[in-house]
Amino acid sequence: MERVAEANAQFYGAIENGDIDAMHRVWAEEDDAPDLVCVNPGWPLLRGRAEILRAWALIMANVPYIQYVLTDTHIGVSGDVAMVTCEENVLTAEDDTPGFIAGGQVVTTNMFVHTAAGWRMWSHHASPVMPDEDEEDEQGSATEA
Template structure:
């Protein structure tokens, strides 16, 4: 396996851990996924419907609240592409999201989000620097297919 492929595999693993942390409500894992601000200044997180989050403390607080209030969420990632340049990596993908509400047994809602996740190589390995997710708005023709 080439060195470049090894790096891409490590970045893919950390990207997968990000979604695993959300799905399992694992704040400890989420904290390990994100870089420290000494390694990656100006950490940024943008999710649909959220305000722009800056800084590790603000991002972790928001994820803690999200995880505490979402009883079920599952991500099926498609169209995933990884690019690496030096000590920075970018993962783009489509998040196909399934959620369910606690008070409505069996009800599952879905949606699609396009995402760019940036990673930086640190002394602790690859860590997330930025997460930016934007909803895909489907028109009536797309929904009928």
């Protein structure tokens, strides 16, 4: 499980550092994991290594800052397949304005396959968590006071 946790951390490190070469190393080759898939919030389903890595290159080129704080992480391993579920608490700067930070929460399932090169990503599926209406009401009341 430790190696799976490392592979998962490498995925988020690649995004945070805008390192497309590291992202290439994170994802499995299609010979090891057919039908690679990736779902990012607000994006259509991405299928195949080339399409997925092209999308990550676009994201990395257009997001000046992003940081993930992972919580509620669970890892399950069955033979040569592993699943990591977690909550991504995301901080991001969406433009070059100093001090502008947006945040959000995403639930994620990352699937890995064990290959000759180690654990590699087979699937990433991230879905945004909608704020609870009670939380929105409390935040609205606090900003109006």
